[in-house]
Amino acid sequence: MSTTVLILAAGQGKRMRSSLPKVLHPLAGRPLLGHVLAAAAALKPREIRVVHGHGGAQVREAFPDPAIHWVHQAEQRGTGHAVRLALKGVPADDVVLVLYGDVPLVTPATLRRLRAKARGGRLALLTAEFADPAGYGRIIRSGGNRGGVVAIVEEKDAAPEQRAIREINTGLMACPAGVLARLVRRLRADNAQQEYYLTDVVGLAVKEGLGVAAVAAATLDEVMGINDKAQLAAAGRVLRRRSADALLAAGVTLVDPERIDVHGRLRCGRDVTIHPDVFFEGEVSLGDGVVVGPFSHVSNSRIAAGSVIHSHSVVEGANVGPGCEIGPYARLRPETELVGEARIGNFVEVKKSSIGRRSKVNHLSYIGDASVGGHVNVGAGTITCNYDGVSKHRTRIGDHAFIGSGVELVAPVEVGAAATIGAGSTISKDAPAGELTVARSKQVTISGWKRPARARK
Numbered sequence: 001m002s003t004t005v006l007i008l009a010a011g012q013g014k015r016m017r018s019s020l021p022k023v024l025h026p027l028a029g030r031p032l033l034g035h036v037l038a039a040a041a042a043l044k045p046r047e048i049r050v051v052h053g054h055g056g057a058q059v060r061e062a063f064p065d066p067a068i069h070w071v072h073q074a075e076q077r078g079t080g081h082a083v084r085l086a087l088k089g090v091p092a093d094d095v096v097l098v099l100y101g102d103v104p105l106v107t108p109a110t111l112r113r114l115r116a117k118a119r120g121g122r123l124a125l126l127t128a129e130f131a132d133p134a135g136y137g138r139i140i141r142s143g144g145n146r147g148g149v150v151a152i153v154e155e156k157d158a159a160p161e162q163r164a165i166r167e168i169n170t171g172l173m174a175c176p177a178g179v180l181a182r183l184v185r186r187l188r189a190d191n192a193q194q195e196y197y198l199t200d201v202v203g204l205a206v207k208e209g210l211g212v213a214a215v216a217a218a219t220l221d222e223v224m225g226i227n228d229k230a231q232l233a234a235a236g237r238v239l240r241r242r243s244a245d246a247l248l249a250a251g252v253t254l255v256d257p258e259r260i261d262v263h264g265r266l267r268c269g270r271d272v273t274i275h276p277d278v279f280f281e282g283e284v285s286l287g288d289g290v291v292v293g294p295f296s297h298v299s300n301s302r303i304a305a306g307s308v309i310h311s312h313s314v315v316e317g318a319n320v321g322p323g324c325e326i327g328p329y330a331r332l333r334p335e336t337e338l339v340g341e342a343r344i345g346n347f348v349e350v351k352k353s354s355i356g357r358r359s360k361v362n363h364l365s366y367i368g369d370a371s372v373g374g375h376v377n378v379g380a381g382t383i384t385c386n387y388d389g390v391s392k393h394r395t396r397i398g399d400h401a402f403i404g405s406g407v408e409l410v411a412p413v414e415v416g417a418a419a420t421i422g423a424g425s426t427i428s429k430d431a432p433a434g435e436l437t438v439a440r441s442k443q444v445t446i447s448g449w450k451r452p453a454r455a456r457k
């Protein structure tokens with residue numbers, strides 16, 4: 001039996017008080033809808049249909065995946081109306097799984113359990129027990145709430161004794177498409193919000209004598225709905241916790257598991273240590289024994305075994321070989337490659353450059369568009385002048401070169417192997433291998449020179 005997933009994402013999300021459509025708000029670096037799409041894709045459905053409306057093209061453009069089938073709901077007339085539109089053309093014997101764009105933490109395992117309950121023509125609901133059920137639809141059961149599910153009542157329509165019920169509707173459900181299509185056609189908008197509530201299909205199903213199964217969510221976290229910024233922040237905490245737990249389980253030392261943020265995928269070798277307030281983004285891999293110091297930001301980079309990133313460093317799109325030391329306060333920009341055992345010190349920026357084995361750039365330098373050999377020493381305050389206002393030019397520095405402090409290397413320029421450049425030089429022509437090159441004006445002393453004196457009044 002094939003599965004069709006419907007994701008409802010047409011609402012504006014008024015309670016977010018934002019001009020961004022709700023489902024585009026980022027959670028751990030990915031829009032809410034992106035989380036739901038990932039969970040849906042894990043079930044390998046025949047088709048994923050997303051109902052969008054508010055924010056129209058903006059929502060569609062954020063997900064250019066051609067496999068998504070978009071259904072436009074011009075007017076948001078309720079979740080039942082959205083499902084009715086989205087079901088058009090879905091084969092009657094498909095199992096339909098209804099997900100909400102603002103319920104982003106649901107796991108594929110829970111969705112599989114829910115789907116399994118819909119086999120045999122039943123309607124299956126995902127429910128949860130909340131200590132504070134405010135804002136959610138309540139599950140009404142027969143026999144003084146101990147029997148089967150008979151209806152869902154939205155909070156706005158609930159009587160006081162119904163509001164006291166703590167079993168809630170997560171909004172997620174599964175049902176054979178033909179059954180669901182027949183039920184949503186019978187919905188009426190005679191309620192507090194004058195909307196077609198999807199939740200009313202439960203009462204209709206019970207009247208038809210169809211089975212309604214309630215499946216309890218595995219954790220409360222995974223069914224939290226995001227309606228405002230406080231709930232968005234709470235969901236962010238849940239995801240931080242999930243990724244910290246996974247890292248701890250894999251043997252990573254987190255000095256403070258509450259203070260690490262992973263937006264993307266972080267892979268770690270053995271005996272990795274991560275200090276507090278480190279932010280990882282995109283695809284990052286840390287080799288065995290890597291240490292990342294506090295307040296660092298590492299994105300889309302590979303850090304090989306034994307390298308240390310000291311505090312307050314920013315490493316973006318870099319390939320760091322084994323045994324390197326970076327920072328504190330260093331910045332590695334995209335296309336930086338450190339071959340190995342290199343040292344990039346404080347207030348050094350490196351961009352689109354390779355730095356050979358055992359080379360050092362220890363203080364206050366800018367190295368851009370350069371190829372630096374091995375065993376090179378770059379003195380404090382050295383700058384590659386790579387940009388002439390129109391084009392970028394390369395600097396080449398051979399193995400064992402020694403660049404004195406405060407040198408400007410005006411690219412394109414080459415410093416030969418084992419060359420020495422005198423401190424304070426502005427090098428605009430190639431410097432030959434093995435020789436000392438100095439390019440600075442001669443020092444003069446004017447003896448007997450007097451400072452200007454202030455005129456006395």
Ligand code: UD1
Nearest residue numbers: 008009010011076077078079101102136137169171197225
């Ligand atoms: C809904 C449920 C409620 C449940 C809660 C769980 C209904 C009537 N109520 O309430 O029982 O406890 O979710 O989080 O279903 N949407 C559309 N088109 C519409 C209306 C909504 O696509 O016309 C989308 C929204 O973008 C959102 C989802 O459906 O992603 C839920 O809508 P929302 O208005 O947030 O419903 P809740 O009041 O949270």
Ligand code: CA
Nearest residue numbers: 102225226227
């Ligand atoms: Ca909601």
